[in-house]
Amino acid sequence: MSDINSTVGSSTKFLVKHSTVCDDPWANTKAVKNSRYQLVTIDQWLASKDYYSSNDLVLGIHLLGEYYIDDIDILDHLEVFSLIEVEFASFTDGRGFSLATQLRQYGFKGELRATGDFLLDQLNYLQRCGFDAFEFDAQADITVIQEALAAFSHSYQSG
């Protein structure tokens, strides 16, 4: 399991949600005592489902793009999560695109966030797979990001 602290809560990152820069309520949750916002790994979740499912937590879960959905036991609990974070190990590894599409098809309505190694040039596709939030390095430029998100105005797959 990867160390989620390396991708979460670091001040060199910023979050873009629905095409605008916004604060990440899950950032620095480790530092804030008794924060309602919790971001867990799949192992943590599996080990303490009952605790994390309690109502007063706003729960996020961190997944790796390479996870095969049948192998991770979260499908029956999607409504528990306010955030699902999918980390891309490499921008050429397209498994996260399928994972995200499936999460949406199986009914996940919360924030679906892409982190890790993806390209600006992939943003439009990622968005169409269901991601609505993206984590970027500090040097990324928001206008360029917005343009990339809007690269295509139509799609052949929308039905």
Added chain:
Amino acid sequence: MYIYNDIDKQLLHERIAQFRDQTQRFLKGDLADDAFLPLRLQNGLYIQRHAPMLRVAVPYGMLSSSQLRKLASISRDYDKGYCHITTRQNIQFNWPKLETIPELLKELSEVEMHTIQTSGNCIRNVTSDALAGVAGDEAIDPRPYAELVREWSTLHPEFAFLPRKFKIAISGSTQDRASIQFHDIGLQLVLSDKGRGFRVFVGGGLGRTPIKASLLREFLPEEDLLSYLSAILRTYNQLGRRDNKYKARIKILVRALGIDTFTQKVEEQWLRVKAHYPVLDQKTVELMQQFFSSPSYKKFELEDAELTLKNLSNNLLEHSQRAFKNWLMRNTGEHKIPGYRTVTLSLKPTGVPAGDVTDRQLDVIADLADRYSFGEVRTTQQQNIVLADVAVNDLLELWLSAKQYGFTSANVGTLTDITCCPGGDFCALANAKSIPVAEAIQRRFDDMDYVYDLGDLALKISGCMNGCAHHSISHIGILGVDKKGEEFYQIMLGGSAGDIATASVGKVVGPSFSASDIPDALDTILQVYVDRRLENESFIHVVNRLGLDVFKAALYPQKASSNNNRKAAKLH
């Protein structure tokens, strides 16, 4: 032919803008090499041995005369005056300059053409039967479905970063001219008592591990096509290997899981998500079919047409008469409409690399298409061009015009109609040259009477294991190999793809030959065939009936005799 609507145009426009931006960022140094690589590949751009190579999609092989003229002008203005037809019915430019490519793409878009997904680890341009819509043995015209699949797969957000490239072919005939069983997905259109649908094959492929596809589903209703394709692709995208590019194709996954487990995974996924995909209803299909309706054929009575055909060459001199008749026999084919024939313009006169075509020739082909075939042509897997709708009373005139431009080598479907990849002369991946070997064979077997007597024969040459020429499903396949830095050639016999039931991968006949020994080896193989064939028996039939041993014995006499000696020694 399909005509772009506003959405098609808009998307293409946006894709070109995106690629222009990517190219500029790369040239400025803002986009790293390894990031630009998959992005440019998704747009058909390779960096080759001498220069970039740009591959243009020809959806299911159909081209209009205006597209041909545009390809001609691009060959002139951006390249060295010629382009190349690939074995997947696409067009390649071998010498464009990187900086000029965005402009080139803009010109292509003016005739509704592009390079989207012609390479890279994504769903490639869909291929089909070059005789779609006109073949006598066709049950259902595959082109409307091919176009629907083209649209579904184009700029598909989920399947742009697959483990490896992914190829889909569709056929609607009993004879399989699209080699569907050697594609990642092969779709055979069928009519059953449940209506129209597809037999779905999966996991076929060529390259270093040639495998005939497995049957995934005996019948898929047409309305479920897109949801089912999505389920297959998703299963592959998630479970296909990514650690080793030689084991990353879907054929390896299907083999590793076994077809039953693979099928189960696809079906489960499909049932779960089916509702999220559009249904191909009758209206959608009918709207698409209108783009591929028959041209306005003239009416001929069958008998009149046959008589016309018979008498066409009466006024020619004797030797021209013979040449014309040979051409009629080899380069024209039956058509579903009485009074029409399909005509293959051969792009393989001796000494020209298979599939190469000059700007001048492209213009001429466009003119011929306008004059004789409703302004349309098709590219073929065998790297020729087909005029699909030629009236019999135009054949002589067409032959006379085409002859002036070198399109009438009457060798279609014979030994010298060689399919050949660019090989070591152009391709960075090659182990050996392929073009000079093809030429040496054409020069050796220049006696057309002998070639005709050999009958239908597919000979294909690939410069490396990637097998772009499809040598492993060829009656005779030649493969360039590297032996301690020297170019050698393996010969395979017995491959075939034309028949769904009997399609097979060829077998290597024995140790490889040097380039200069290939024509002799071929001579030996053909001699065995001529000696052993029964009346009217085709080459491939003889190979299947006798097996490889007789050919081995003739090709490697010393080995055979030393084996015999050993056997004899054992007996004593």
